[in-house]
Amino acid sequence: MAEIFIDNNRYEFEGPTKVLQFILDQGLELPFFCYHPSLSIPANCRQCYVEAGQPVMNRETGKYEVDEEGNRVIRFFPKLMTACSLDATDGMVIKTHVTSELVRRGQKDVLEFILINHPLDCPICDQAGECPLQIQTYKYGPEGSRFEHKKVHKPKRIQLGPRVVLDAERCINCTRCVRFTEEVSKSNQLTIVQRGDKNYPVTAPGTEFDDPYSINTVDICPVGALTSSDFRFKARVWEMSSTPSLDITNGKGCSVDVWTRDNLVMRITPRHNPHINDYWMPDAGREAYKIYNENRISRPDLNIDGDKVKSSWNNALLTIAENLDTVKPSEILVLGSGYGSVEDNYVLGKFFSVLGQEQAHFVPNILAGTGDNFLISDDQAPNTNGCRFLGFNELKPDSINKEITSGKYKTIIVLQEDIVGRNLITTQDLSNVFMVYLGTNNNDTSRFANVTIPVTTAIEHVGSYVNVDGRVQRSMPAKETVYTDRRINLEMSMGRLDHFGTRFDNWVSDKNKVDCIPAWEFFVRLAHEMNKEFQYNDVREIISEISLTNKHFSGVSYERMDNELGIDLVNKQKEELNLA
C-alpha cells in the first residue's frame, strides 16, 4: 500500500487521489475555495498551498537515498504546491499550515490578496455565518490589510436569472458556478467576463440564467456573491435548525436538508447523497417550502350543506365512523397516494382490509416528457414506487372517473391526492359519494370533501418514501405540529433560537404550528372509535411490520436508511446474491 506523510503522520492510500481530497477524507483541515469534489480542478484560488516533497531515489540501486541519521532524503518542490491539483505519490511528504511557517505565510498572503477588493461588510452579508471566506479569514487570514486604496467597485444586485442574484463585488472568481453550468447542468449559461480586478461571472448579453438547477450555484458559492432571490435576507444561518429530509416535489426524491426557524421552513438545500443526487437538486424542489408553510389545513373541516366548517377531531371521527358503519366494505373506494409515505399508505390499506375492503388503489402522477434524465423525473410524486410495492392497484388517470361514476362506491377515502385539482374527476361526479380527504394543503379536493382531515407533511412526521429508482429514504420531523415538541422528541433538531428562546420571546409564534396528525395515527383513532382491534403506538412499529410482512421491504429499518443514505429496494436481492 502506498504511503504518504502529512505533518509527520503516516497515512496509507490506494489508487489515484489528489492530496487535498485525501486530507479532507482523513478529516483533517486545509483551507480552500475553488475546489469542489464533483467539479474539475482549476486551482485558481491558490488557498490550499502546501509544501510537498518526494523521497530521492537512487536510480541505480532503485532504493531511497538516506542521510547520516538514516532518514530518507526528501526533495521538496521549489515552490508551494496547490494540494487540490497535486497527485499523491508513494512516499510523498506534505507539510501543511500545522507544521510549516511558509504555508501559514502563503495562506495569509493569498487571503490578503483575495480580500483587497472584497467588501468587509460581513454583518450585512447574507452569507455571513456559513461563509468559507469569513471562516478561513478568521483562522488563517492576516490581521489587517496593507492596501489603503479605494476598493474596486463592481455591479451589485444583478438579477442573473429568475432565481439567482449576483453581487459582483463579493465574488472571488473561484469559477465554481461557471464550472457547474459547464459540467453538471450543461447549460453553459455563465462565464467570467472582463479581466484582472474587474472580473465577475455573468450570462451572455440578452440571455438569463434560467437553468432548472441554477440555485445550486448559490450553494457552492464560497462567498456571498450569488444569493437565491427567494431566500436572500430572509434568515440568518445561526437562527435556523437543519434537518435531513428528502425532496417531495419529484419522483427522484433528492436528499435535502430542511432549514426551519420558528417552525417555518426558510429554505431547502441539497444534502450529499452519492446514490441519488450527489451535491445537487433541481430548483423546483426548493419551492417545497411553500407546501410546508402556506395554505395548510389546520383542524378537521366538515362540509355542511356546501359550507366548509371547522370542526373538532371528535366530531370528524364520529362523522366518518357513522358513515363507514352504514356502507358495505365493497362500497368503499380506498385511494392511496404517491404523495403519502409508505407507512401512511400501509396503515390506510391495513385499516380498510380490517373493515373488509382488501384492495386499495392509487393514481400515479406521471407527466411524460417533463423529466430530464438527471434529477428531474417524469414522476411528480415522491412515493409512487412505495404504493406499487405495497400492492396497491394502479389506476390509469382516466379510469378513476369511470370507477366512481359506476355507482359501485358510496364512500371514498382519499389520502393526499388532489383528484379534483388534477382533473381526474369533476366535483359533479363526486356529488353522489361521501368523500373523506386526508391532506396537507387546501386544494380543490379538500374544499369539496365531506370531511377533510389535516395530516402531517413529510417534514412533520417520520415517513419513508421510495423514489423512481426504488431507493427508500425517510424524512424526519423538522417542523412542530400542535401535538409535537422539539424539546421532547429527540429526533427533532434544535437551532439556537429553539435552544435559548422562550415562548415569551417576540420572535416565537404559536401560529406556525399546524393542528394535524400523521395519517396512520388518524386511522388508529378511527379504529378506536369504531371498536376495532387495530393499534400502532409508534411509526417504528409500522415500518418493522412492513419489513417483516412485505418482501419488497424485507430488512428495511430507519437505522439502515440513515446509515446507508437510503436503501435500494430493487437491486437489494441482487446485492445479497452477490455477497453469497
Add this chain to the structure above:
Amino acid sequence: MEKFEFTKEELAVIDEIIAKYPNPQPAVMPVLWMAQDKFGHVEPDVQKLVANTLGLPESHVHGVATFYTQYYKERKGKYVLDVCTSFSCQACGAYDTLHYIEDKLGIKAGDTTEDGMFSIQSVECLGACGYAPMMQITNDIYVNHLTKEKIDTVIEDLKKDKLPEFEPIPLVQNREIAQEK
C-alpha cells in the same frame, strides 16, 4: 435591425481555422478577429454569430471578447487611441498623457467623439515598457515616447487620415551605434 452573417468564403476560412485545433474553442479568438475586421466591432449580436458559427455557448465567446480590450464590444470611432496605463507607463506619466488627450478631444476614456473620429481607451500593458509612455492606434501602429507636442501632431495627422509612420527604436545597448549611423 442589422443582420450579421459570414459569407461562404469566410465560412470556408473559419473551417480551416477550426481544423487546426482538436476542438473549436481555440478558434474563438481568430474568428472574433475576422468578425471585427468585417463589421468593425464585436457587439453582442456579432458574438452570437461567432458562437453559432463555431457551435459554442454564447457565454464562452462573450467571456473571451470581454477579456481583451482589443475586441471592441461596442461601436468605436474610426481611430481608437489605446493609451497604456499599466505600471511602467504610469511611472513615466501615462495619466498626464491620457488626461491631455481626454481634454484635447473633450471626451473621457471609454468614450467616442461625436463626429465618430476618435475613441480613447485606457488599456493594460502593450509590451512597450521601454518606450513609455505610449499608445496604440486602432490595434495597429504604436506611438512611443509620447509628449504633448507629439500628441498634437498625431491627432492633427489622424484628422487628415494620415497615420503616423513606424518609428524604429533601437535597444538601449545599440542606441549609440544607431545614432552614429
